[in-house]
Amino acid sequence: MRPLLEQACWDTLYMVGWSTLIAVVGGLPLGVLLVLTDRGGLLQNLVANKVIGQVVNIARSMPFIILMVALMNFTRSLTGTTIGREAAIVPLAIGAIPFFARLVETAVREVDGGLVEAVQAMGGNTWTVVRKVLVPESLPSLVSSTTTTIVALIGYSAMAGTVGAGGLGDIAIRYGYQRFETDLMWITVGILAVVISVIQFAGDYAARSLYRRGGRSGSAPKLRLLKAKEPAAADISKVA
Amino acid sequence: MHPPGHTHALRTTVTETHVITTSGLTKVYRSRGREVTALDGVDLHVREGEVYGVIGQSGAGKSSLIRCINLLERPTAGTVTVAGQDLTALAGRGPRAGRELRRARNRIGMVFQHFNLLSTRTVQDNVELPLEILGTSGKERSRKALELLDLVGLADKARAYPAQLSGGQKQRVGIARALAGDPKVLLSDEATSALDPETTRSILQLLRDLNRQLGLTVLLITHEMDVVKSICDSAALMENGRVVESGTVSELLATPGSELASALFPVGGEASGADRTVVDVTFQGEAATRPVISQLSRTYNIDISILGAAIDTVGGLQVGRMRIELPGGYEENVVPIGFLREQGLQIDVLGAAGQEPPLVKEGAK
Numbered sequence: 152m153r154p155l156l157e158q159a160c161w162d163t164l165y166m167v168g169w170s171t172l173i174a175v176v177g178g179l180p181l182g183v184l185l186v187l188t189d190r191g192g193l194l195q196n197l198v199a200n201k202v203i204g205q206v207v208n209i210a211r212s213m214p215f216i217i218l219m220v221a222l223m224n225f226t227r228s229l230t231g232t233t234i235g236r237e238a239a240i241v242p243l244a245i246g247a248i249p250f251f252a253r254l255v256e257t258a259v260r261e262v263d264g265g266l267v268e269a270v271q272a273m274g275g276n277t278w279t280v281v282r283k284v285l286v287p288e289s290l291p292s293l294v295s296s297t298t299t300t301i302v303a304l305i306g307y308s309a310m311a312g313t314v315g316a317g318g319l320g321d322i323a324i325r326y327g328y329q330r331f332e333t334d335l336m337w338i339t340v341g342i343l344a345v346v347i348s349v350i351q352f353a354g355d356y357a358a359r360s361l362y363r364r365g366g367r368s369g370s371a372p373k374l375r376l377l378k379a380k381e382p383a384a385a386d387i388s389k390v391a
Numbered sequence: 392m393h394p395p396g397h398t399h400a401l402r403t404t405v406t407e408t409h410v411i412t413t414s415g416l417t418k419v420y421r422s423r424g425r426e427v428t429a430l431d432g433v434d435l436h437v438r439e440g441e442v443y444g445v446i447g448q449s450g451a452g453k454s455s456l457i458r459c460i461n462l463l464e465r466p467t468a469g470t471v472t473v474a475g476q477d478l479t480a481l482a483g484r485g486p487r488a489g490r491e492l493r494r495a496r497n498r499i500g501m502v503f504q505h506f507n508l509l510s511t512r513t514v515q516d517n518v519e520l521p522l523e524i525l526g527t528s529g530k531e532r533s534r535k536a537l538e539l540l541d542l543v544g545l546a547d548k549a550r551a552y553p554a555q556l557s558g559g560q561k562q563r564v565g566i567a568r569a570l571a572g573d574p575k576v577l578l579s580d581e582a583t584s585a586l587d588p589e590t591t592r593s594i595l596q597l598l599r600d601l602n603r604q605l606g607l608t609v610l611l612i613t614h615e616m617d618v619v620k621s622i623c624d625s626a627a628l629m630e631n632g633r634v635v636e637s638g639t640v641s642e643l644l645a646t647p648g649s650e651l652a653s654a655l656f657p658v659g660g661e662a663s664g665a666d667r668t669v670v671d672v673t674f675q676g677e678a679a680t681r682p683v684i685s686q687l688s689r690t691y692n693i694d695i696s697i698l699g700a701a702i703d704t705v706g707g708l709q710v711g712r713m714r715i716e717l718p719g720g721y722e723e724n725v726v727p728i729g730f731l732r733e734q735g736l737q738i739d740v741l742g743a744a745g746q747e748p749p750l751v752k753e754g755a756k
Contacts, residue, residue, distance in 0.1 A: 193487070194487075263505075263507070265503060265505055265507040266507050266508075266509060268463060268503070268507065269501070269503060269507035269508075270520070270524075271463060271488065271496070272461055272463060272496055272499070272501040272578075273496065273497060273501075273520065273521040273524055273568075273571075273572065274493040274494060274495075274496040274497035274521070274524055274525070274572070275493070275524045276487075276488070276493060277487065279524055283509070283520060283523070284509065287509065287511045287512070288509060288510065288511055290511065361511075364511070364552065
């Protein structure tokens, strides 16, 4: 039983590790592009924005198991096989790219527009803005997004067992559920729970320490003396 | 290096060269078929070495104006020239800034109301950012950044993060950053509006010192009259996208009926009854030292009441203003008022007592 579980752990980590890496590499630029091409963005291009947005939506609406089957030919052309861990990485990564891209989009939108303006005023171009402002300033959120993506991928990877990729989820389904080895099922579920907790904890910790390092987005204490005075004066006149 | 503040002895050298010129600057925002004119043919002339304040209510177009000057906003029409360079010509047609324009922007510093510092960078790294964009080497960057931080009095905070600083300190970092590209011109977008009065004073003092030490031309926009009063050499009043008054502070104070002048230097006081003439007298320079009021009283044998008076420093000028009341209507006082004008004083006659005073422009002459 132990070697079985050990192997399953490695399979899961292998698949999730690679597909996360690919999802981050692919999803980050896509998410940034979604922000830049939107109305009022630095590369405003509403057509491109709509197209990217739609592709992302369609990819996200696809149930993972269907995506896996739909991508079989593509997987084969890439890895030479449709079975095994490598074959599972392809649909996992492709399913995770749009997922991560949306999370990136949300994170990058949170960056204060004033910072972008400041960098433009110093003569920075769009690439400078992305490199020096958008990505570094949203880094804590991006780290959290990566954690969320990893956890989602661990969930998806259970289904990768259907293409013979192995992994913890696969053990739980095949041995635990289909062969009524309830003990083994609970053990794998327990291991998954521990793995996910550790990943979540590590991700939160990393995000928090990044967040704390910069304090919060450094911008202003929104104290506007003149603005504050007006309503106060109005109140007084009402009382009087 | 000494902290700024010891340099009052230095005189500002304002030359007659215009370092910022806008002509016919117009900005129209279009959204969903509606058009909003934020700037309506603004002509602005900022002389080299001066501190120029643009004041107006929110919505008057100040923000659009300052953003059109470094072309963060594209003007709909008109031209902007900074340090002899026609920026509107560099802009190109697309919404993105070309290389030439970006290079020009690097030579125009800008400070913001909400500081706009990068929270993930230390103070020093924030100041280095414009130099990174310029492609300056690492060693040179840190030398320059530390020098600038010293100049704004924050040498000890180089390693701190913006979140660890007070508002005033953040704005000092913002100013140091704006100076990194060795600009001739500094644009200040409500730089003190998020600060308390004490800090506002120290930041304004810093801007004034930099203006004097470095010969930096400062164009600032603000909604606070005190800002204009304490550091500006010239000012413009904006309303509904137009400049309605502009000039040097002394020109403005010498303009009869200038709204900006009376806002810069208000005197209060109501007429004590009907059949009185209320006159605002503004003294500048040597006219302030002569005993004009007692001369007036003796020469014409009239009783003069003083309703309100103040002496203040406006843009470095000693100015006195007094609201006096003469018995009798305006017609009876034409001669005494003429006497006051002859003394080189600026006279604004307010309307007859009891009424909302309509300004009588250029009375007797």
